[in-house]
Amino acid sequence: MSANQERSFIMVKPDGVERGLVGEIVSRFEKRGFKILALQLIHPSAELLQEHYKDLADKPFFPKLLAYMQSGPVAAFVIQGKGAVKIGRVMLGATNPQDSAPGTIRADFALDIGKNVCHGSDSVESAEREVALWFGDNIKSYSRAVDNIIYE
Numbered sequence: 544m545s546a547n548q549e550r551s552f553i554m555v556k557p558d559g560v561e562r563g564l565v566g567e568i569v570s571r572f573e574k575r576g577f578k579i580l581a582l583q584l585i586h587p588s589a590e591l592l593q594e595h596y597k598d599l600a601d602k603p604f605f606p607k608l609l610a611y612m613q614s615g616p617v618a619a620f621v622i623q624g625k626g627a628v629k630i631g632r633v634m635l636g637a638t639n640p641q642d643s644a645p646g647t648i649r650a651d652f653a654l655d656i657g658k659n660v661c662h663g664s665d666s667v668e669s670a671e672r673e674v675a676l677w678f679g680d681n682i683k684s685y686s687r688a689v690d691n692i693i694y695e
């Protein structure tokens with residue numbers, strides 16, 4: 544896979560969907576130059592969320608996190624492009640919005656760690672796992688003429 548094909552799994556959490564931030568958040572990634580490879584509004588099951596957040600199962604906040612993530616639909620999408628995972632995390636901002644840098648999604652739209660609006664994969668390995676978990680094989684690549692302008 545070439546560097547330009549790196550993928551990350553991004554999700555607007557229920558608070559972000561409820562507040563009408565889906566378009567704004569997707570738009571930021573589109574404008575940066577990332578290709579949207581998949582996009583779906585999903586009502587996640589407890590099983591899906593337990594698998595997604597399995598590394599956090601022992602954390603004291605885990606039950607609260609699962610309840611929050613099931614409080615409404617999420618907008619799950621996949622971005623593709625150079626540095627998708629790292630840049631995705633930078634664009635989201637620090638997990639706790641109180642620490643997020645100005646201009647990041649969490650700093651611009653959130654105040655509390657437990658309502659931090661969005662998720663982004665934290666490594667290339669997690670991204671591949673999360674893309675497969677949420678979208679299975681339902682992803683088809685496509686070419687964009689604009690890639691010739693975005694990439695040197």
Ligand code: RTP
Nearest residue numbers: 604608637638656657658659661662663664665
């Ligand atoms: P995410 O998975 O949502 O992108 O967040 P992250 O990697 O930046 O942070 P992680 O440690 O994986 O935590 C997942 C989500 O759990 C909630 N959380 N609450 N102390 C707390 O109450 C606490 N700590 C984490 C946040 O919503 C965080 O995004």
